[in-house]
Amino acid sequence: MVFLSALSPIDLARILILLQLDVSAMMGYTGAIFKDFFGTSWGLAASFVLLFLWGIIPFFISLRKFKHNDL
Secondary structure (H helix, E strand, C coil), rough: HHHHHCCCHHHHHHHHHHHHCCCCCHCHHHHHHHHHCCCCCHHHHHHHHHHHHHHHHHHCCCCCHHHCCCC
């Protein structure tokens, strides 16, 4: 479930916000799992890299398409 949540940028951002607000204790067992992975420095770095890729990859795809079209 952690892997699938990491693939969605909205879920990933929501989980990071909840972990920073320390509301993960109210999420129960799921919050504990997310805190174990995303609460570490490696998990935090991986989530920021994934969020960065979610912004950069569509940008370069659209940039490549717009260069080939005559707008």
